[in-house]
Amino acid sequence: MADRTALEDEDVDIGGKADRAVVRDALGVGVAVGLSGFAFGVTSAGSGLTLLQTCALSLLVFTGASQFALVGALAAGGGPFTAAAGALFLGVRNAFYGLRLSQLLALPRAVRPFAAQWVIDETAAVALAQPTRRAARLGFVVTGLTLYLLWNLTTLLGALGAEAIGDTDAWGLDAAGPAVFLALLAPMLKSGTERVVAGLAVLLGLGLLPVLPAGVPVLLAALAAPAVLWADGRRRGRGDAR
Numbered sequence: 001m002a003d004r005t006a007l008e009d010e011d012v013d014i015g016g017k018a019d020r021a022v023v024r025d026a027l028g029v030g031v032a033v034g035l036s037g038f039a040f041g042v043t044s045a046g047s048g049l050t051l052l053q054t055c056a057l058s059l060l061v062f063t064g065a066s067q068f069a070l071v072g073a074l075a076a077g078g079g080p081f082t083a084a085a086g087a088l089f090l091g092v093r094n095a096f097y098g099l100r101l102s103q104l105l106a107l108p109r110a111v112r113p114f115a116a117q118w119v120i121d122e123t124a125a126v127a128l129a130q131p132t133r134r135a136a137r138l139g140f141v142v143t144g145l146t147l148y149l150l151w152n153l154t155t156l157l158g159a160l161g162a163e164a165i166g167d168t169d170a171w172g173l174d175a176a177g178p179a180v181f182l183a184l185l186a187p188m189l190k191s192g193t194e195r196v197v198a199g200l201a202v203l204l205g206l207g208l209l210p211v212l213p214a215g216v217p218v219l220l221a222a223l224a225a226p227a228v229l230w231a232d233g234r235r236r237g238r239g240d241a242r
Contacts, residue, residue: 019138022130026139029122030146033064037151040067041158047075051159058155062148063120066091069218078216086218097124104128104136118144193232200224 037058044054049071057067066087073083098119104127107115118140126139189195201224208217 018135022126022135022139023142025129026126026142027146029126030143030150033122034147034150035154036064037154038158038161040064040071040151041155041160042162043068043075043158044071044155045159045162047071049074051156054159055152055156058152061087061091062117062151063091063094064151065121073218082216082219089219089222093121094119097121100124101127101140104133105140106133107137115140115144118148120144120147122147193228197224197228200228 040058041054044057044067045051049057057070061067061070069090070083070087073086074080098116101119101124102112105115123140123143126143127136130136130139189198201221204224205217205221208220212220
């Protein structure tokens with residue numbers, strides 16, 4: 001009896017340590033990325049959006065890459081429909097995260113519509129890295145809650161700060177958004193194919209920028225992915241034929 005009790009206590013202790021490790025990692029991701037909301041608030045206010053519009057984007061859209069793409073296109077003079085199309089294109093990836101997470105987390109149906117708001121790069125990364133469903137759920141919730149609250153708070157502070165300092169271009173704060181976006185994107189480029197896609201997309205975007213309306217080069221830069229994958233497939237096919 002005493003041995004069984006000792007084993008149960010040991011299991012509880014191990015489980016507690018595992019939960020604390022998941023919470024620690026989730027909080028680290030949530031805080032690190034959540035602070036980037038300040039850069040978005042500054043960039044959005046500098047592009048001409050009001051405080052209410054800026055905060056509404058973070059509350060309702062809540063996917064940093066799409067938000068930066070939207071305000072960046074507007075700041076460059078693009079129309080609202082073109083800017084929204086670019087943001088929507090970037091946000092499509094979250095649907096694929098949702099397909100995988102729905103199987104992993106297996107949340108009750110009543111909870112899924114609310115959880116969908118938190119399906120983003122960071123929550124997916126933390127959840128998918130966990131060994132058990134319990135740990136995945138814990139990581140998803142802690143990351144999502146931390147990031148959502150902090151992102152919206154720093155968005156508000158950034159927008160208020162931008163209004164207080166006036167012209168953000170004079171301070172060079174218009175570069176904050178692209179810099180943060182690149183910082184988030186760079187660690188994801190692990191394979192050679194991914195780096196080639198990113199490089200070609202940059203060339204397409206910058207090369208088409210002087211000749212096409214603002215926002216359109218971003219959409220056309222997406223053609224880099226199928227082009228590189230097609231070329232890679234042909235190269236592999238030739239190698240197999242030999």
